[in-house]
Amino acid sequence: MPNLKMNFLLTVLYKSTTVLNQVLKVFFCYCLITISLLSCEYRIDQTNLAKNPDLAENRSKDTKNQVEKKFVTIIAAGDIMMGTTYPSSLLPPNDGKEILDSVKSYLRGGDIVIGNLEGPLLDKGGHPKRCIDKFGNLSRNCHSFRVPERYGAYLKNAGFNYMCLANNHANDMGTPGKKSTMRVLDSLGFKYSGLLTNPIAIIEKEELKIGVAAFSPNNGTVSINDHRNAKKIVSELKKSCNIVIVTFHGGGEGTSFQNVKDRQEYYLNENRGNVYRFSRDVIDAGADLVIGHGPHVTRSLDYYKGKLIAYSLGNFCTYGKFGLGGEFGIAPILQVKLTSSGEFVSGNIVPIKQINRGFPVPDDKKRAIKTLQRLLKQDFPESNLVIRDNGELTVTAQ
Template sequence: MKKFLSIAFLTVVVAYFLISCQNKSVAIVPPTKVDTPKLKKLKDTISIVAVGDMMLGSAYPSKVNLPSDDAVNSFVAVEEFLKGDIVFGNLEGCFLDKGKSTKCSDPHSTSCFAFRMPERYAGIYKKAGFNVLSIANNHIGDFGLTGRKRTTSILDSLQIEYAGLQSKPFAIFEKDSVKYAFCAFAPNDNTVSIKNIDSAKMLVAELKKQVDIVIVSFHGGGEGAKFEHITRKTEVFYNENRGNVYAFAHGVIDAGADVVLGHGPHVTRAMEVYKNKFIAYSLGNFCTYGMFGLKGPNGFAPLLQLKVNAKGDFLYVDVISIKQDKVNRLTIDENFTAFKKIQTLTNLDIPENQLKFEGNGRISLK
């Protein structure tokens, strides 16, 4: 009975509404569809693998500086660790199959360093998992414009992102719904200068407007065991201004950078978290064959497995310590030398740091 009365009442109401509309000429307008903006869902955790200098063997001045396995086993000892959203390293040299370097007046000199990796070696980096490379350094120009152009052409063909030349100051790309910008700096000719911090900040600020995560790389600071420490001043090496890496790293983070990855000194340096953003001041020699000096601290380096959140804020970093020598080449260091060095240097050079160094190689916030 109640159901019958409810239906009857609804029928009367509808009939009254229709009659009213006819009498008053009221138009029935369907509700307007309102488009609501779709919120972009970013990954909760972004994984960035980062290493330092890489040069797998140079065919100049002769093929004696190429490894006997033609470099195919260069990364075999660490291949399980080279997995992440971003796998980054510094490409210390160019890809080029022929040509002489104007850098060396004597092509047979043992004290002039010009690196020309065979073009086929580029595929070794790709196969190992590297998808972002810095080419802002002193060796990308060892064979002039020809070497730079051939290198960038090969990296383009392999779809490896890169930056650091004045002709290619940055790269913007997307991976798994996250939009990245990568830019790189150095004190060398034809590279984007690390010495002009204001210009670097302007570039980073513009990039941050367009992307989710900005990664900055720099090649700067003095070289060798005497330059393990961060001075917070302009560093000069062989009468060359190598930049103030501390001021540079802080400056680009102030401008919007999320991660700053340094290399150039050929030794491991301190690490820092500034405004919740991660800085590695030098990642040392990671995989360098031939004429690179590997004695003492030059032979040890970290492989970083860095985790940041969707905002680019530091979560933690796992440090895989590696070592190199002329016989065994790249291997895992069971003594954790690079990790211990990072801890010591960080506490000495950045005593205000809030980092916790754990026995398993992890660095997190206190």
Template sequence: MGGFFFLPLMKTRLTLLFFVAILMVACNQPPAKRAVIQKQVAKAADKKVINPPLDVINIAAVGDIMLGSSYPDSTFLPPDSAKNSFKHALKDLREADLAFGNLEGVLLDTGAPVGYKLRFKHKGYLFKMPTKYGSILKDAGFDVLSVGNNHSNDFDRAGRKSTIKILDSLGVHAAGFKTHPSKVFTLNGVKYGFCAFSPNGQTVSLLHIAMAKNLIADLKSKTDIVIVSFHGGGEGADYEHVPDSAEIFKGEDRGDLRLFTHAAIDAGADVILGNGPHVARGMELYKNRLIAYSLGNFVTYKGVSVSGVCGLAPLLKICINKKGEFLNGRIVSYRQNHQTGLQPDTLNRAALRIKALTQADFIRPGLSISASGAITPSITN
């Protein structure tokens, strides 16, 4: 890249293809450095290019986040008050133009569980994070959080109301509750629409596809890029694969995820980020838009199993253009356990597992994943 920084010294005019090549490289740079490269490209073309011909957006996405629960007691809270939860992933999260995660639980200091969940009264399966943990999410770099999942209603309306209040006060955009189905916001000159779906109570339904399409289409009419999150599918190590049908888990309809995601893209979604199974799942490109069917667990302190494949913690880096089309990406592999928390995984196990699941589940996934986690569109896509 060093030679590219001297573009203003070149005497010959760059071709459009050379512009594109440089900007594709810039896609993988931090926002500040990418802006410098784009300005130098424009200057090199005799100052006749006001805006680079190709704008790129970097997104960092992770799965479930549950930083510890004060319910049923403080023994389910981490000893460092969750301050070091993301320390190994801060660079990946903070350097993205937009960072996303699924908040599994609510931000609430006081309050009792909703009545029908009292069967878990003496177990750590109800997730109530202290409200001060909201600043940890903000500091880590998260811009967008899904709050639509099966723990959204653990503490009834008080939990949902407190969660939105805290995230709003921090400038973290959230959606997924029936009361907050979507969010429109602008970052770095790009206008985003975000919505999140789940088959659970008090959330925007994953099961009503026609309604979901209307919501997505409305967002697309108002914004540049639409990001969709869904929380669906069975849970646990036996549910790594994406079936070509509806998933029933413990008698509950958890959604036909292939049908839902394709319908969402048909309606205008540009990136689809799945969570819910507590394991990673495969990926595919559909109409040049990326679908990640599950990003598994990322930071889940107690209350969530992280044994075996449940401990794989992928961080997905996506590069798209301003039309929402997928350019390239990378799976950064982490692992977690309840003793040491989130740690980098030099064996790339999350990337290798997603690569294997993608090859197993999709005849033509439209993308290729390398052993190191690099994602590129397939030539035949």
């Protein structure tokens, strides 16, 4: 009986092996046929491409179209000065570690997140600048800042990856301050521009290149008053980049300068530029988005030749040294979506207010949105840009 069972098992095993061999032979033949067909298809494809260059061009266009379908999100905030150790120490509670916590969720997720850094990142030393007082005389009684170097990490953790250095505080601590600022930003992976030594920045996102140029009326920065040079910088940048963003520090300060006009603006005997004309000139030269800072109040948005302009994003995070009453204490975070070729798709305003001497938090009263709606009607009544009550930016057909 055991022998019969053994013979039966051997017979079954033999037949199974035979079937498996047949299956393997069929599978092997299938693989050979598939490889041959693919090889033949590749040779035919290459022959067709050689005979018909239009096919190759069309494939190149298909690849380009894939890039064209991509979108870029830019998020921008206004003036940033998180605390200073000069002329005396004035730093936030807990060394400022939570100063940006309430707004992180609105900053993170952008391809480029822009801020205007009002004060060098420097732990000690430096050469405090001289400035022009209201009588036109040189003075050391300036609003100069020196921000601890470790505060740069707070910006990084909040989501920022680009800082505008073209402003009236870039030179607060002289050359040591500028060198230290760039060293700290470099160590954290930031891009920055606006100094004469670093006029532009290029940020790469997958297949896209985004160029950022920054301007101001201040010494050591790329001049906002030299429109010819500004247009040259922008047009050259556009040749190598899919999208060009211009950010500037310009215009007079305070509520008396809140309305945008086509004129040169002077403040404390300083020519702060014609921001209206400048913005249009750089767009004509190839800029896709223009973002302004400097007046310490929110100024109007504008829409010119399909491009968005924000003339001032106000005080975003300005601890201790800035008056924050009324319009000085509210500001927008601007969120903009562009196509990969720089066309405006959509936008949004997140209204912010500052509390506790300079901590930015969301503003439930949405005052920055209301301010922008009012200014748009006053300054650009014919504009087809619409700011909705929820902060959404849309464009109507003209």
